[in-house]
Amino acid sequence: MKQKGLPVQKNDIVEVQIEDLTHEGAGVAKIDGYALFIPEAIPGEKIEAKVLKTNKGYGFAKLLKIIKASPNRVEPPCPIFHQCGGCQIQHLSYEAQLKMKQKQVQDVLERIGGIKDVPVHPTLGMDEPWQYRNKSQVPFGEKDGELIAGFYQKRSHRIIDMDSCIIQQKENDIAVQAVKEIASRYGIRAYDEEKHRGTLRHVVVRQGKKTGELMIVLVTRGKELPNKKNIIDDIREALPGVTSVVQNINPKRTNVIFGDETKVLWGEEYIHDYIGDIRFAISARSFYQVNPAQTKVLYDKALEYADIKGHETVIDAYCGIGTISLFLAQKAKRVLGVEIVPEAISDAKQNARINGFDNVDFAVGEAEKVIPWWYAQGVRPDVIVVDPPRKGCDDKLLETILAMKPERVVYVSCNPATLARDLKVLEEGGYKTKEVQPVDMFPQSTHVEVIVKLVLKDTVN
Numbered sequence: 001m002k003q004k005g006l007p008v009q010k011n012d013i014v015e016v017q018i019e020d021l022t023h024e025g026a027g028v029a030k031i032d033g034y035a036l037f038i039p040e041a042i043p044g045e046k047i048e049a050k051v052l053k054t055n056k057g058y059g060f061a062k063l064l065k066i067i068k069a070s071p072n073r074v075e076p077p078c079p080i081f082h083q084c085g086g087c088q089i090q091h092l093s094y095e096a097q098l099k100m101k102q103k104q105v106q107d108v109l110e111r112i113g114g115i116k117d118v119p120v121h122p123t124l125g126m127d128e129p130w131q132y133r134n135k136s137q138v139p140f141g142e143k144d145g146e147l148i149a150g151f152y153q154k155r156s157h158r159i160i161d162m163d164s165c166i167i168q169q170k171e172n173d174i175a176v177q178a179v180k181e182i183a184s185r186y187g188i189r190a191y192d193e194e195k196h197r198g199t200l201r202h203v204v205v206r207q208g209k210k211t212g213e214l215m216i217v218l219v220t221r222g223k224e225l226p227n228k229k230n231i232i233d234d235i236r237e238a239l240p241g242v243t244s245v246v247q248n249i250n251p252k253r254t255n256v257i258f259g260d261e262t263k264v265l266w267g268e269e270y271i272h273d274y275i276g277d278i279r280f281a282i283s284a285r286s287f288y289q290v291n292p293a294q295t296k297v298l299y300d301k302a303l304e305y306a307d308i309k310g311h312e313t314v315i316d317a318y319c320g321i322g323t324i325s326l327f328l329a330q331k332a333k334r335v336l337g338v339e340i341v342p343e344a345i346s347d348a349k350q351n352a353r354i355n356g357f358d359n360v361d362f363a364v365g366e367a368e369k370v371i372p373w374w375y376a377q378g379v380r381p382d383v384i385v386v387d388p389p390r391k392g393c394d395d396k397l398l399e400t401i402l403a404m405k406p407e408r409v410v411y412v413s414c415n416p417a418t419l420a421r422d423l424k425v426l427e428e429g430g431y432k433t434k435e436v437q438p439v440d441m442f443p444q445s446t447h448v449e450v451i452v453k454l455v456l457k458d459t460v461n
């Protein structure tokens with residue numbers, strides 16, 4: 001059906017100039033002001049595209065032919081790049097990826113936060129932006145009666161079998177392949193999402209980069225895992241680096257990987273890793289940054305922006321296993337961390353202990369409830385660090401920060417849009433955004449991590 005008044009129609013073949021890049025990594029072309037989004041096209045390119053869908057204000061098209069390529073275009077090194085939804089911008093040179101992320105942060109801060117005239121530094125990137133992930137989470141399925149393990153095809157729930165992923169540490173790929181083989185050996189059935197039957201849903205592998213310790217988590221639909229003992233023995237034999245085999249039970253019909261119940265099948269409850277000189281114990285369900293090299297860069301920046309002299313009380317909100325807290329505790333007088341996942345706080349307490357810190361306390365709960373309670377108890381921090389999930393900080397937390405009036409706030413964010421929204425509130429409440437530093441935690445993907453320093457307007461720093 002033709003849509004009236006639009007300069008293009010479905011199935012039209014058009015020759016266009018790419019002008020911009022969306023946050024999802026698609027090229028944007030304009031035809032008489034009408035925007036067409038074209039995945040894998042790059043600004044500066046002239047291309048031929050086929051229109052796939054037209055909405056009132058914008059449409060989508062498919063790249064057919066590149067007439068003039070951008071100098072930023074590179075051949076995606078991964079053979080399954082076009083099918084897999086994991087990476088979105090392998091076709092962009094790494095330098096262009098870093099620039100794209102800096103620009104995205106700049107644009108969003110201005111558009112949503114009204115923040116201009118603040119330096120957004122060039123994105124801090126990796127020397128070698130491959131094989132960086134310390135965690136793989138692989139869905140299991142079946143094809144022609146055989147177990148497969150890989151990735152969900154773009155925009156679908158179809159699992160495609162995969163041998164290796166070039167953003168994963170090699171050890172993780174090897175471990176997933178070994179588990180696939182062992183599970184097949186014992187006739188383990190994969191979970192069937194539609195029928196809600198079968199056993200093995202996901203295999204999650206985590207490696208401590210510095211220690212080499214490997215944790216294998218088998219996520220199953222029920223408590224049953226046939227041939228459990230043989231499976232454990234075979235995993236240990238095939239993968240000598242394994243220090244922990246864990247079963248997580250997820251009986252729900254859901255996309256969420258982990259269920260509530262976790263059992264150690266063999267070995268330790270944790271693996272360990274170091275960031276800088278600090279040793280961390282990490283249990284199966286605790287959050288831990290996936291790019292250890294860049295985590296060090298991010299936390300060093302957090303420490304720099306927190307600008308700790310030694311006398312300060314610091315709050316680390318959304319502290320996970322206490323990683324940033326302990327970085328800060330190296331210098332601060334006292335650090336208070338808060339986090340919603342009980343297992344993470346139990347890791348955090350252990351981490352303080354094994355590193356000999358006695359100036360840190362951790363609480364389980366919602367940051368937006370615990371921090372107001374601390375305020376009511378008379379806690380007056382000099383610095384607050386927040387590192388919330390994608391949805392950003394709760395209003396109640398922002399309100400409490402404004403009431404507590406710490407001299408500095410360091411905001412670590414994995415979502416520039418909610419960051420900008422929250423910065424606006426903090427700016428209106430008396431803070432000034434001083435510096436903004438994007439850090440590339442997720443090369444080849446469009447995800448952006450950013451760290452921001454804010455200061456109280458009436459202080460001199």
Ligand code: SAH
Nearest residue numbers: 287318319320323339340366367387388389
């Ligand atoms: N700073 C840590 C963790 C950051 S990820 C690190 O760098 O490792 C965000 C953390 O916030 C996760 O551990 C998540 O469990 C936790 N979280 C999510 N909602 C929360 C809330 N309302 N209050 C406190 N913590 C929360």
